[in-house]
Amino acid sequence: ALKLRPDFPEAKENFYRVANWLVERWHFLMLNDHGRNRKYQLAIQRAVQEGCSTVLDIGTGTGILGMCAKKAGAREVYACELSKTMYELACEVVSANGMADSIRILHMKSLEMEIPKDIPTRVSLVVTETVDAGLLGEGIIESLIHAWKHLLLPPPVICICNSAPSQTGRVIPGGATVFGMAVECQEIRRHHRLCVSAVGGLDLEAVREIRSPVSCSVDADESAEPYTTERLSRLPGGFTALTGPCRMLDIDFNNVQELESLCSRKVMRLRVPVTQEGVVDALAVWFQLHLDQENSISTGPQENTCWEQAIYPVQSLAHCSVKRNDELLLEVSCRDAYLRLCCVAIVRDGQMFHLDSMEEEDYSTVALPNPEVDLCSALASLQTRHDTVSNMFTLECSEIALLNNVNYHNSFRMAVEKLLTSLRSSREMQASEVSSSEPFYMLDVSEGFSVLSLLTARLGQDSGSSLVQAYSSVEKDQHQALLRLLAQSNGVEESALQFWLSHVEDDSAVLQRPASEKLWSAIVLDCIETCGLIRQRLMEKATLARCLLEDGGRIFPERIVIHGLLVESDTLLQESAVQGTDPTLGFNIAPFINQFTVPVHVFLDLSTLECTHLSDPVELFTLDLMNSSANYISRGIRVRVSAPGKVTAVPFWYQIYLDADLTVTTFSQDSHWKQAAVVLQCPLVVNTGDWVQLTIQLHKSSISITAVR
Numbered sequence: 001a002l003k004l005r006p007d008f009p010e011a012k013e014n015f016y017r018v019a020n021w022l023v024e025r026w027h028f029l030m031l032n033d034h035g036r037n038r039k040y041q042l043a044i045q046r047a048v049q050e051g052c053s054t055v056l057d058i059g060t061g062t063g064i065l066g067m068c069a070k071k072a073g074a075r076e077v078y079a080c081e082l083s084k085t086m087y088e089l090a091c092e093v094v095s096a097n098g099m100a101d102s103i104r105i106l107h108m109k110s111l112e113m114e115i116p117k118d119i120p121t122r123v124s125l126v127v128t129e130t131v132d133a134g135l136l137g138e139g140i141i142e143s144l145i146h147a148w149k150h151l152l153l154p155p156p157v158i159c160i161c162n163s164a165p166s167q168t169g170r171v172i173p174g175g176a177t178v179f180g181m182a183v184e185c186q187e188i189r190r191h192h193r194l195c196v197s198a199v200g201g202l203d204l205e206a207v208r209e210i211r212s213p214v215s216c217s218v219d220a221d222e223s224a225e226p227y228t229t230e231r232l233s234r235l236p237g238g239f240t241a242l243t244g245p246c247r248m249l250d251i252d253f254n255n256v257q258e259l260e261s262l263c264s265r266k267v268m269r270l271r272v273p274v275t276q277e278g279v280v281d282a283l284a285v286w287f288q289l290h291l292d293q294e295n296s297i298s299t300g301p302q303e304n305t306c307w308e309q310a311i312y313p314v315q316s317l318a319h320c321s322v323k324r325n326d327e328l329l330l331e332v333s334c335r336d337a338y339l340r341l342c343c344v345a346i347v348r349d350g351q352m353f354h355l356d357s358m359e360e361e362d363y364s365t366v367a368l369p370n371p372e373v374d375l376c377s378a379l380a381s382l383q384t385r386h387d388t389v390s391n392m393f394t395l396e397c398s399e400i401a402l403l404n405n406v407n408y409h410n411s412f413r414m415a416v417e418k419l420l421t422s423l424r425s426s427r428e429m430q431a432s433e434v435s436s437s438e439p440f441y442m443l444d445v446s447e448g449f450s451v452l453s454l455l456t457a458r459l460g461q462d463s464g465s466s467l468v469q470a471y472s473s474v475e476k477d478q479h480q481a482l483l484r485l486l487a488q489s490n491g492v493e494e495s496a497l498q499f500w501l502s503h504v505e506d507d508s509a510v511l512q513r514p515a516s517e518k519l520w521s522a523i524v525l526d527c528i529e530t531c532g533l534i535r536q537r538l539m540e541k542a543t544l545a546r547c548l549l550e551d552g553g554r555i556f557p558e559r560i561v562i563h564g565l566l567v568e569s570d571t572l573l574q575e576s577a578v579q580g581t582d583p584t585l586g587f588n589i590a591p592f593i594n595q596f597t598v599p600v601h602v603f604l605d606l607s608t609l610e611c612t613h614l615s616d617p618v619e620l621f622t623l624d625l626m627n628s629s630a631n632y633i634s635r636g637i638r639v640r641v642s643a644p645g646k647v648t649a650v651p652f653w654y655q656i657y658l659d660a661d662l663t664v665t666t667f668s669q670d671s672h673w674k675q676a677a678v679v680l681q682c683p684l685v686v687n688t689g690d691w692v693q694l695t696i697q698l699h700k701s702s703i704s705i706t707a708v709r
């Protein structure tokens with residue numbers, strides 16, 4: 001569609017969402033990482049010079065490593081790629097670089113490859129970078145076990161016989177070393193556990209535990225992911241290392257026996273000394289990829305690399321506070337091909353405190369008669385708690401961060417109080433028609449978990465007079481159970497909070513009258529996605545909602561003002577497109593992968609993004625939810641340049657008006673929202689005092705910005 005009508009907005013918007021999905025963002029980062037590309041090239045050249053003449057590139061992506069092998073003089077080069085999009089891209093790239101007839105690319109997963117069906121003979125070199133932030137997440141162990149058994153020549157044996165070693169096989173990378181450390185980090189904590197005891201006047205004490213779906217524990221349900229990822233060097237508020245980086249695991253990719261035992265190996269236990277007092281919020285993990293004896297790539301936080309680290313949040317009940325000279329007892333395992341890590345106990349003065357049972361004051365400890373005693377047996381003696389914690393709930397990270405956002409809920413509470421007051425007084429004035437016992441109807445159609453309906457119902461209780469009949473659109477049983485628990489523990493009658501089943505597919509069914517002849521006093525809309533974009537179909541929903549309001553009724557929020565500024569950010573450029581042929585070792589790859597460039601970057605932490613501000617923040621656009629005629633679809637503004645540089649992006653965020661005076665911003669350290677940025681097609685060189693003309697267009701909730709001098 002885009003090729004046919006490049007300016008066709010729907011196609012553009014869909015393409016961006018599809019492109020974001022088809023080609024992962026790290027492809028640009030990886031290809032722009034000249035250091036990484038160069039080290040792989042050196043390792044491949046050395047291997048080919050040492051006799052590896054047949055090469056298989058597993059997970060070729062754009063084909064760059066296969067092309068390195070060919071250019072290094074390998075006789076036969078094969079590549080396989082499981083993603084169709086990347087496979088087609090690799091074919092284009094390889095032929096554009098004149099190697100179409102010398103590199104055979106297969107659209108398949110390496111595990112399906114057979115000899116001689118797919119490749120004629122076993123190869124002497126497998127090269128691959130099928131690793132994620134947690135090293136094993138792309139299945140590299142399984143891929144290499146299969147490769148050693150079916151695709152590679154046997155490894156070199158230390159032979160005493162003087163016969164010349166026949167062709168042998170090897171893998172690049174030859175191995176990896178996994179490092180980990182315990183960190184204290186508020187930013188991680190507020191996304192994975194409840195940090196406050198009350199929000200917006202609601203007491204949350206009744207909720208014993210809220211967890212995010214990131215867990216390694218064996219009893220986590222299968223939907224849990226073992227780790228999340230963060231770029232530690234870019235986390236707002238930073239982090240404190242509570243232990244030194246400690247070596248967790250060494251893997252030799254050239255030893256198939258070791259690879260096989262890794263998956264079946266039982267849990268490994270490590271004792272890591274605490275070097276800094278604090279609360280253990282998470283374990284951070286990264287690795288060194290040893291390409292060969294000389295070259296290795298690190299994904300550590302201390303490097304200035306672009307890679308993220310794997311984050312294992314501590315999900316135990318109590319705060320795991322540690323002192324210097326304590327020791328953390330960690331369990332490491334590679335159960336079902338993921339690197340799994342959890343902190344199970346603290347060892348202090350010879351006593352072991354099992355994290356999962358720390359919430360009882362008695363600290364069920366096991367006195368270690370002497371330090372030498374095998375920790376494992378001591379640990380084994382601790383009964384791992386199997387009693388399901390009655391009030392333990394799992395929420396998404398963004399839902400937990402929202403619940404922890406006290407400012408947002410307090411502001412919302414004030415706005416609703418003002419509304420109820422004004423509605424009551426206007427009802428008193430018309431006392432004749434409407435009996436004051438008539439409830440105020442309130443609907444919260446937030447996506448995901450929200451306590452706003454309950455918060456409003458509780459306000460209705462306080463006043464004693466006319467009640468609030470609140471409806472919540474949360475659908476998940478767990479979410480409804482959590483709201484009921486909070487209603488009960490906050491003295492809100494069960495009947496005051498109902499669930500407005502929004503399982504119907506289109507908005508019109510969700511947004512409808514509370515009952516025939518009744519209208520809503522307040523409707524809460526969810527406007528901004530956590531990633532920093534405006535929710536799709538927001539304006540349509542606002543228009544529908546407005547028709548369902550009683551006189552004086554309000555939509556929350558009533559208005560959204562988009563703010564932005566001009567920045568120069570090389571980081572955003574590196575994440576958005578391959579910058580020419582230099583980073584990719586002279587191979588012509590950029591034009592092909594850059595077809596998947598997406599101009600809007602999301603999930604940004606603007607407070608820690610490396611960038612130079614080239615203007616002051618300006619108002620870009622206003623969305624009026626209470627008056628759709630006030631909305632324009634395109635707006636031009638002139639922005640004064642406040643510093644010389646190259647404008648490469650326009651980050652933006654939102655000021656949300658709950659009512660005429662109460663606002664919350666999506667760009668604050670307690671906000672659960674991230675920010676977004678439009679990366680300009682062509683950077684603008686500017687000088688202080690210049691004026692840049694921005695054209696902002698909003699089409700179906702997706703924003704586009706163009707800039708000219």
Ligand SMILES: CCc1ccncc1CNCCCCSC[C@H]1O[C@@H](n2ccc3c(N)ncnc32)[C@H](O)[C@@H]1O
Pocket residue numbers: 026030036058059060061080081082083086108109110111129130131132133134138139143289297299307308
């Ligand atoms: C310093 C490395 C680093 C560290 C931390 N974070 C990121 C990185 C950068 N590497 C990320 C690559 C990650 C994606 S893997 C690259 C491509 O390979 C494909 N694939 C994966 C497995 C597989 C297979 N068995 N058979 C065929 N194809 C396969 C994927 O479809 C993908 O296109």
